[in-house]
Amino acid sequence: MPTLELTNPAALPADWRDFLALTKPRVMSLVVFSGLCGLLVAPVQLPIVLGFTAILCIALGAGACGALNQWYEVEVDAKMRRTAKRPLPAGRMDRQSALQFGVGLGAFSVLLMGLATNWLAALLLAASILFYVFIYTIWLKPRTAQNIVIGGAAGAFPPLIGWVAATGHVASLPLLLFAIIFLWTPPHFWALSLFVRSDYAAAGIPMLPVVAGFESTRRQILLYTFPMAASAVAPWLLGLTGVVYGVSAAILSFVFVVLAARVAANRATDPAGMDPEKHLFAYSVFYLFALFTVLVADRFLPW
Amino acid sequence: MKVEDEIIRKRQRERARIMALLLGAFVILLFFITIAKTGMNW
Numbered sequence: 248m249p250t251l252e253l254t255n256p257a258a259l260p261a262d263w264r265d266f267l268a269l270t271k272p273r274v275m276s277l278v279v280f281s282g283l284c285g286l287l288v289a290p291v292q293l294p295i296v297l298g299f300t301a302i303l304c305i306a307l308g309a310g311a312c313g314a315l316n317q318w319y320e321v322e323v324d325a326k327m328r329r330t331a332k333r334p335l336p337a338g339r340m341d342r343q344s345a346l347q348f349g350v351g352l353g354a355f356s357v358l359l360m361g362l363a364t365n366w367l368a369a370l371l372l373a374a375s376i377l378f379y380v381f382i383y384t385i386w387l388k389p390r391t392a393q394n395i396v397i398g399g400a401a402g403a404f405p406p407l408i409g410w411v412a413a414t415g416h417v418a419s420l421p422l423l424l425f426a427i428i429f430l431w432t433p434p435h436f437w438a439l440s441l442f443v444r445s446d447y448a449a450a451g452i453p454m455l456p457v458v459a460g461f462e463s464t465r466r467q468i469l470l471y472t473f474p475m476a477a478s479a480v481a482p483w484l485l486g487l488t489g490v491v492y493g494v495s496a497a498i499l500s501f502v503f504v505v506l507a508a509r510v511a512a513n514r515a516t517d518p519a520g521m522d523p524e525k526h527l528f529a530y531s532v533f534y535l536f537a538l539f540t541v542l543v544a545d546r547f548l549p550w
Numbered sequence: 551m552k553v554e555d556e557i558i559r560k561r562q563r564e565r566a567r568i569m570a571l572l573l574g575a576f577v578i579l580l581f582f583i584t585i586a587k588t589g590m591n592w
Contacts, residue, residue: 259554260561263568294586300579363583 261344265334269317269345270310270352277535278309278405281428284539285409285421288546293413297363301412304360305405308372311353312379312401318345319384326450329443360412368412375404389451392458399432400425406539420487423478424542430475431535434468434507438528441465441510442518461516468527469504469511476500479538492545499534499541506530 282305286298293301317324317335325336334340353376361369383398403425410421440447440454441464447454456464479500483493509523 259558260565262561263565296579296582296586300583303579363587 261334261340265340266314266344266348268334269314269340269348271313271316274313275306275309277532278402279306280536281424281539282306282405282409284543285406285424286413287409287543288420289410289413291413291415293364298413300363301360301368301409304356304363304369304372304412305408307352307356307359308376309405311349311356312376314345314349314352315376315380316384318342318349319380323389323450323452327443327446329446360408364412365415367415367417368408371404371408371411375401375408378404390453392453392455394453395433395436395455399429399436402432403428419485420482423482423485423487424539426478426481427475427538428535430471430478431531433471434475434503435528435531437464437468438510438524438531441524442521442528444518461514465511465513469507472500472504472507476504482542488542489545489548491548492541495541495545496538499537503527503530503534 279302283302286293286301317333320330321335321342324330324333330336335342335345353373357369357373357376360372379398379401383394383401387394387398406424406428407417407421410424411417437455441456441461444454444456444461448457455467459467479496480493482488483490483496506523506527510527513521513523515521
């Protein structure tokens with residue numbers, strides 16, 4: 248392909264890879280995984296094709312959220328190093344295309360979910376997309392340092408949707424899975440926002456480290472890990488899972504608390520001295536994957 | 551100008567190809583969803 252400097256790249260039809268990038272595939276992987284776990288731990292076994300479709304719809308819904316988020320935040324993304332190369336701020340796509348793609352993908356995912364599984368799952372999927380776009384992206388994120396706390400609910404929906412797609416109703420275990428992700432989100436994102444604080448400050452996003460400072464953020468990270476750990480072991484204590492999950496959840500959560508305590512004890516203000524924050528952020532991703540993997544394994548183990 | 555036209559055509563071709571693949575996959579998926587929903591045991 249010839250390379251040349253185009254005077255106006257946005258005037259070209261966007262490359263299909265840029266549409267794919269709009270869906271934030273890396274974020275989608277965690278959403279798909281937690282949705283799949285919700286589906287697998289449900290007491291009802293869906294036919295494989297319907298289970299696959301339910302997960303596909305959750306993935307497409309998450310993709311729609313990513314596209315609509317980038318459509319709305321194009322000016323903010325342009326100010327942050329981490330996001331400046333995305334298709335919209337980089338000028339490789341026009342905003343109208345991103346909006347149409349996001350709305351179309353979201354509507355398609357909800358309709359397909361309703362037709363393939365049940366309309367309660369479709370309603371929850373629609374609610375999660377609308378919550379993410381209107382409550383989190385448009386309303387909370389630019390206005391309050393608690394954006395992640397309330398907005399975290401949007402990311403907590405997938406296991407609930409997966410469960411409801413299989414069973415057709417809401418139960419206590421998927422609600423606890425919702426609670427785990429809801430309470431996991433603040434420490435996860437605040438750990439990240441501590442070492443990319445300058446990016447958020449430059450973009451005018453009122454993340455907690457920007458508004459309340461390092462010490463307060465670190466203290467709140469530690470405080471949130473206790474209810475998170477409690478909700479992680481609650482399924483076992485309530486008799487909803489087996490001992491394999493219970494012991495694993497206790498060990499994984501204990502390590503999380505230890506890493507959060509190291510963050511709380513750290514006094515560094517320069518990202519170079521923020522190894523505890525980086526370790527906690529990396530571990531938090533592993534924690535959720537490991538916890539949900541053990542949950543599914545526990546469901547299928549013979550003891 | 552000619553090179554820009556070439557890029558536009560190339561992108562249109564690629565997008566049309568991806569769209570055709572996705573539509574084909576969707577048709578196959580709908581077929582299997584219908585089979586599963588009607589309770590046929592394959």
